[in-house]
Amino acid sequence: MKHTDSISSIQLAIIIASTIIGVSLLVLPRFVVAEVGEAAILACIVGLFISFMSVFSIMQLGKKYRHHTMIGCNRLLLGKYVGNFFNFLILIVTIIIMGLDLRQFAEVLASGLLPNTPIEVSILLMIILCALVGYRNVSTFAYIHVFYLPFLLIPMVFFIFAYEDIEAYHLLPILGHQLSLKQFMSGAIVMTCAITNYFVIAMLIPYIKDYENSLKNSIWGFFLGGLAILYTIIICLGVFGVNEMEDMYWPVLSLSRIIQIPGDVLSRIDAIILITWIFAVFTTLCSYFFVIVRGTAELFRTDHYGFISTLMIPIVFIIALIPNNVYEIYNYAIKVSYIGLFLFIILPAGLFIIGRIRNKVGVR
Amino acid sequence: MKKHFYLVILAALFLSGCWDRYELEERATILALAIDLAKEYENVEMYEVTHSNGEFPKVENQRIYKLTAQLAVPGKIMLGPEGGNTSSDETDWLLVTYGYTMKDALANLQQELAEKIYLGHIQLIVVSDDIAREGLQDIMDFLRRDYEVRRTAWLMITEGEAQKVLNATPPIQTVPSLYLSNTLKDAVRFGKLPKEFLGKVWIDFSDEGVDAIIPLVKPKGDHILVDGLAYFQEYKMVGKLTPTETGAVLAMQGLNPAGYSNVVKPENQKGVYLLKPQRRKSNISLTLVDGKPKVFINVKIEGFVEEEIYTNDLSDKKLEELEKTASKFGEKSLETLLKKLQQDQSDILGIGARVRAKYPKYWSEQVKDDKGWYAIYKDLDVQVHLDYKIRRVGMEWK
Numbered sequence: 001m002k003h004t005d006s007i008s009s010i011q012l013a014i015i016i017a018s019t020i021i022g023v024s025l026l027v028l029p030r031f032v033v034a035e036v037g038e039a040a041i042l043a044c045i046v047g048l049f050i051s052f053m054s055v056f057s058i059m060q061l062g063k064k065y066r067h068h069t070m071i072g073c074n075r076l077l078l079g080k081y082v083g084n085f086f087n088f089l090i091l092i093v094t095i096i097i098m099g100l101d102l103r104q105f106a107e108v109l110a111s112g113l114l115p116n117t118p119i120e121v122s123i124l125l126m127i128i129l130c131a132l133v134g135y136r137n138v139s140t141f142a143y144i145h146v147f148y149l150p151f152l153l154i155p156m157v158f159f160i161f162a163y164e165d166i167e168a169y170h171l172l173p174i175l176g177h178q179l180s181l182k183q184f185m186s187g188a189i190v191m192t193c194a195i196t197n198y199f200v201i202a203m204l205i206p207y208i209k210d211y212e213n214s215l216k217n218s219i220w221g222f223f224l225g226g227l228a229i230l231y232t233i234i235i236c237l238g239v240f241g242v243n244e245m246e247d248m249y250w251p252v253l254s255l256s257r258i259i260q261i262p263g264d265v266l267s268r269i270d271a272i273i274l275i276t277w278i279f280a281v282f283t284t285l286c287s288y289f290f291v292i293v294r295g296t297a298e299l300f301r302t303d304h305y306g307f308i309s310t311l312m313i314p315i316v317f318i319i320a321l322i323p324n325n326v327y328e329i330y331n332y333a334i335k336v337s338y339i340g341l342f343l344f345i346i347l348p349a350g351l352f353i354i355g356r357i358r359n360k361v362g363v364r
Numbered sequence: 365m366k367k368h369f370y371l372v373i374l375a376a377l378f379l380s381g382c383w384d385r386y387e388l389e390e391r392a393t394i395l396a397l398a399i400d401l402a403k404e405y406e407n408v409e410m411y412e413v414t415h416s417n418g419e420f421p422k423v424e425n426q427r428i429y430k431l432t433a434q435l436a437v438p439g440k441i442m443l444g445p446e447g448g449n450t451s452s453d454e455t456d457w458l459l460v461t462y463g464y465t466m467k468d469a470l471a472n473l474q475q476e477l478a479e480k481i482y483l484g485h486i487q488l489i490v491v492s493d494d495i496a497r498e499g500l501q502d503i504m505d506f507l508r509r510d511y512e513v514r515r516t517a518w519l520m521i522t523e524g525e526a527q528k529v530l531n532a533t534p535p536i537q538t539v540p541s542l543y544l545s546n547t548l549k550d551a552v553r554f555g556k557l558p559k560e561f562l563g564k565v566w567i568d569f570s571d572e573g574v575d576a577i578i579p580l581v582k583p584k585g586d587h588i589l590v591d592g593l594a595y596f597q598e599y600k601m602v603g604k605l606t607p608t609e610t611g612a613v614l615a616m617q618g619l620n621p622a623g624y625s626n627v628v629k630p631e632n633q634k635g636v637y638l639l640k641p642q643r644r645k646s647n648i649s650l651t652l653v654d655g656k657p658k659v660f661i662n663v664k665i666e667g668f669v670e671e672e673i674y675t676n677d678l679s680d681k682k683l684e685e686l687e688k689t690a691s692k693f694g695e696k697s698l699e700t701l702l703k704k705l706q707q708d709q710s711d712i713l714g715i716g717a718r719v720r721a722k723y724p725k726y727w728s729e730q731v732k733d734d735k736g737w738y739a740i741y742k743d744l745d746v747q748v749h750l751d752y753k754i755r756r757v758g759m760e761w762k
Contacts, residue, residue, distance in 0.1 A: 038721075112511050117383035165564065169714060170571075172721035178728045241717075243570040247508075258515045258563045268514070 006207045009214035011142040013221025015287070016055070016198045018145045020225040021152050022284030023101040024194040026108060026250045026277060027330070028229065029236040031194075033245045036187030039176030043184055044233050047191025048226040054345040055198055055222050059215045061352045062205035070202035070348070071298045077354050084299065086347065091295050093340050095312070097197075098288035099319025100333045102126055105281045107326050112253055113274055123320045124313075130285050131309040135293040138207045141286065148283050155276040156228060158269050159235045161259050166238035193337035195229070196344040198222065200287040203294050249326070252277075292316075392479035395456065396541035398432040398490040398526035399466075399503060406430070408462045413471045420464050427495070429503070431469040432527040433459050434541050436485070456540055458530060466506035483512040487545040489519050489562065490581070492526040496594060496601035501569075504599075508566060515563030518548050520581045521594040521601065528583040535586065544588060548579055551590050555623030556607070558593075558614060569599060573716020573737050577613070580604055595710045598734060602708045605701075612701050615663050615694075616713055616748075618646030625670050630689040635675030639690055639754065641667040648713065650722050657719050657726070659746040663698070665690075669757040678762050683754050690752035698748045706746070709738040716741060 007015075032040045032047075058070075065073050070090070074083035105126065106119035114122070134140055176184065201218060208214050236251045239258065245251050256273035266272070293309045302308075323329040402408050408428060410417070435457040459476065463469025474481050495503065507513045522529050534543045551557040557579050560568075568576035576596040582589040593605040593613065605613065611624030622641035629636045643666040651658045669686075672678060705712060716737040720727040731737050 114384045115511075121383070164559075167714070167717070169573075169717040169721040173724040175724070177720075177724050240567055241571050243572060244567045247570055254515060254563075260516060 005137050005139045006209045007139055007142040007204065009208055009210050009217040011139075011146055012201060012204060012208055012214055013217040013224070014149050015142060015145045015204065016201060016218055016221035017225035017228070018149045018152055018280070018283040019197050019200055019287040020195040020222070020284075021228050021280050022195075022197060023104050023281050025229065025232060025280060026252045027104070028191070028194050029233045029251045030245050030248060031190050031330075032187050032233060033237060033242055033251075035190055036179060036184055037176045037242045038171065038173055038237070039179055039184060039187065040233055040237055041171070041230070042174060042176075043187035044191050044230050046185075047188040048195075048222075048230070050188060050192045050345065051195055051198065052219075052222060052226075054196075054348055055201070055218060056215075057349040057352045058199070058202045058205075059218055061348055061355065062202070062208075063211065063215070064352075064355055065205075066211065067206050069204075069206060069294070069298060070199070071295050073202075073351055073355075074347075077351050077358065086343070087295065087299050089339075090343050091292060091299065093336060093343055094199075094288055094291045094295070095316060096319055096336050097333070097340060098285060098292065099316050100323070100329055100336065101281070101285060101288070102316065102320040103323055103329050104333070105278075105285075106320070107329065108250060108253070108274075108277075111326075112250070112270075120317075120321065124317055126282070126285065127313050127316055127320075129282065130289040131313050133286055133289070135290055135297075135305045135309060136303070138204065141290055144286060145283055148279050151279045152276060152283070153224075153228060155269075155272050156232070158259055158261070158273065159232065159255065161261055162235055162239050162255060165258065166235065167241065168238075170238050170241035171234070189341065190334075191229075192345065193334070193341055195225075196337065196340045197284055197287055198225075199344040200291050202348065203291055289316075386480060386482070390479055391482040392477050393436040393482050393485050394433045395436050395485060395539065396434040396488045396490065396530055396544065397486065398434075398492075398530045399495060400430040400432070400492045400526045401494045402428040402430040402462050410462055411472050411475055413475050414463075414468045420468075425498070426464070427498070427502075429463055429466065429469050429495075430527070431461050431463065431466070431473065432530055433461070433470075433473055434530050435459060436539065458527075460527070466503050470506075483510060484514065486513055486517050487541045488517060488548070490526040490529045491519065491521055493521055493523045493594065493601060496521050496578075496596075499599040500596075500601075501599040504566065504569070507562070513562075515561070515566070517562045518545050519560075519562045519565050519578050520548070521578050522581050522583065523591075523604075524583075529581060529588055532583055532586055532588055544581075547588060547590065548581075551579070551623070555614060555619065555621040556590055557610065557623075558617065558619060560593075569596075571714070571717055572734055573711060573718070573720050574714040575710045575712050577605075577712045595705065595708070595712050597708065597710045597738070602710050603704070608697075609701050612694075612698050613712065615641065615644050615665065615750075616646055616648075616661055616698060618644050618663070620644055622665075622667075626690070626694070628686065628690045628693055630685050633675070635677070636673050637669055637686060638671035639667045639686070639752075640670045641665045642755070648715065648718060650715075650718055652723055652726060655726070655730070657715075657723070657740070657744065659715055659744060661698070661713075661746065661748045663694075663748070663750045664753070665694070665750065666753045666755050668755055672760075676762050678757055678760070683757075687752050687754055690754075691750050694750040694752060695748050698750060699746075702746050702748065706742055706744060709742055711737070711741050715744070715746075 032043055036043045061073060068076060071087050074086045102123050106122045109122050110119050232252060236255055239255060240251055248254050256270040259269055292312055293305055296308050297303055297305055323332055437457055459473060461469050461473040463472050470481060533540050552559050560577055565576045565578055568574050577593045580591045580594045582591040592607045592610045594601045595603055595605060608624060620643060622644055625638045625640040627636060628639050645664040647662045649660045731740060
């Protein structure tokens with residue numbers, strides 16, 4: 001396939017950052033804390049590190065197979081049938097994760113902002129918005145991420161005003177209370193599962209202009225996004241403590257309701273944080289949709305991106321409507337993300353090793 | 365085809381309204397809530413809104429809440445300075461309902477109102493001490509669950525009827541509840557109260573090894589008196605602290621600024637002095653001695669002399685003596701206060717949480733939970749050291 005458009009490695013970094021800051025941000029602190037208690041900070045760092053290994057292996061894979069996306073790599077290294085099986089699996093899992101993320105988004109809107117708006121409407125509008133991005137052009141997609149990143153990061157500064165309410169005894173002991181290694185790792189895995197969406201970079205590798213810098217820059221991008229998540233978790237845990245966080249559904253939303261800006265400039269900042277979060281949701285869902293649309297197109301060797309994205313709207317919409325209540329969404333999401341863990345973390349590393357063994361050379 | 369598609373998109377953009385549109389005048393904005401227990405002699409009027417008569421599940425000690433809601437009257441509240449003829453009794457509207465639960469009472473209230481109840485602007489929630497002494501968790505669930513309630517609202521306890529607090533109609537501000545919440549906000553700013561708003565109280569309730577303190581107020585006709593703090597054991601109020609004791613708690617927490625002056629009289633002398641702390645620093649340190657936690661509270665206060673009566677002879681020597689007396693006196697009162705708190709088993713300083721943070725192994729083996737902690741806390745060895753330094757004496761030399 002001939003590619004006329006390309007992105008720079010800095011754009012790649014920004015895509016990683018704005019993708020991993022996503023829907024899960026609102027609820028992630030709660031899940032990590034529910035698993036490991038006070039050890040959430042460490043678990044978060046370990047989880048980020050595991051994900052980081054995967055980013056690293058994807059980038060290394062890309063170095064070797066400069067002109068293949070993940071879909072192409074699967075096909076090249078695992079053979080037509082096995083490779084396509086995994087490709088299908090990747091697409092299906094991405095569709096399901098996107099559907100569930102959309103539902104989470106709609107649920108938060110319904111219970112925190114727009115109680116009377118039917119969730120179907122907010123889900124549908126969000127999917128249409130994602131579908132309208134237009135996936136023919138990779139650089140458009142990159143520009144959207146670049147445009148929104150400041151909107152994601154700047155409002156996070158508001159969290160710092162909660163520092164007064166941070167209690168040291170909420171953050172200690174840093175190793176948690178009588179945690180076995182298994183419990184600790186399950187907390188770390190929750191973190192890893194929540195941010196598997198950086199996988200979108202595996203679909204972008206052929207379009208990177210300056211690949212020699214891309215490893216370094218992607219590390220920076222990952223670092224930036226990871227730091228934002230870590231910072232949110234630390235503030236949430238410091239302010240609320242373990243028990244309170246386990247009682248709450250969306251700790252970050254509650255955090256934004258407790259923050260008072262000195263000087264009474266803004267009396268409530270939860271609206272600002274929610275809007276920020278909607279941007280974050282949008283960029284993350286865009287990345288999922290990118291994987292879905294471009295992946296499907298590559299799988300079927302077409303370039304009717306518009307057709308595919310239109311086709312995907314009802315599919316994602318229906319998946320988003322499957323869970324019956326908020327508990328079910330998260331039950332499904334956790335189950336699916338374990339499959340995602342295999343596809344997005346073990347598979348790239350496995351492919352990298354297989355590539356070494358089989359010593360295949362990528363084709364242009 | 366494409367043209368039609370764009371047309372649909374455009375129509376969707378311009379023809380749609382906001383689903384959740386509620387104009388200001390369509391909302392019944394509740395500014396304050398007072399929660400009392402309904403007395404037997406009261407003519408309790410319960411509508412069959414959430415349940416048919418007699419169908420509410422019977423439990424032991426069934427409570428019937430009397431909810432007094434202060435509603436803002438739209439259009440009457442002036443923004444900014446205004447001409448003098450609006451008095452506060454026009455800007456708010458007090459309504460009383462009864463119910464078995466919070467939502468039940470609010471549903472009954474909603475039945476009487478044309479507008480939709482809106483809790484997003486709630487400023488304060490006053491709870492009578494009868495309820496607080498029986499436990500607050502039953503009324504907290506609704507407030508926590510409802511997304512409109514702000515975590516920055518104030519929770520207050522009052523002895524006697526909570527409704528009376530809302531009756532206070534101060535002449536200087538048009539909205540009574542705003543005045544009342546400002547009273548507390550300013551009390552925090554001047555160091556008279558710790559920053560214990562609703563969200564903070566909730567955190568204290570759920571934390572292990574920390575007990576909540578909630579501002580205590582007393583209605584005084586058209587205004588309120590900040591009457592110290594009510595302290596809790598888990599969800600139950602177990603006692604109250606006077607304003608001076610509140611000052612002592614704030615000192616032990618090391619919070620600035622300090623809001624309370626203290627009267628000090630050096631022994632064998634005529635003079636009586638009023639000292640005001642200016643800067644406070646506190647350090648709560650823990651050690652584990654023979655498998656038992658030992659607490660050492662080190663408070664450092666820098667203050668100044670505000671008043672001197674019955675004598676006029678301040679000097680550096682006098683100051684030294686005064687510092688010593690103040691330290692000793694302060695230490696003693698802190699110790700008595702801690703004894704009282706230990707006796708009532710209310711750990712408002714969060715010593716338990718600190719033990720839990722510092723000695724997780726000890727906590728999980730010996731203490732386990734709040735109950736275990738109270739048993740240990742009761743006979744905990746707490747030592748207080750107070751170091752009072754007087755830096756200045758005001759505009760008078762002597």
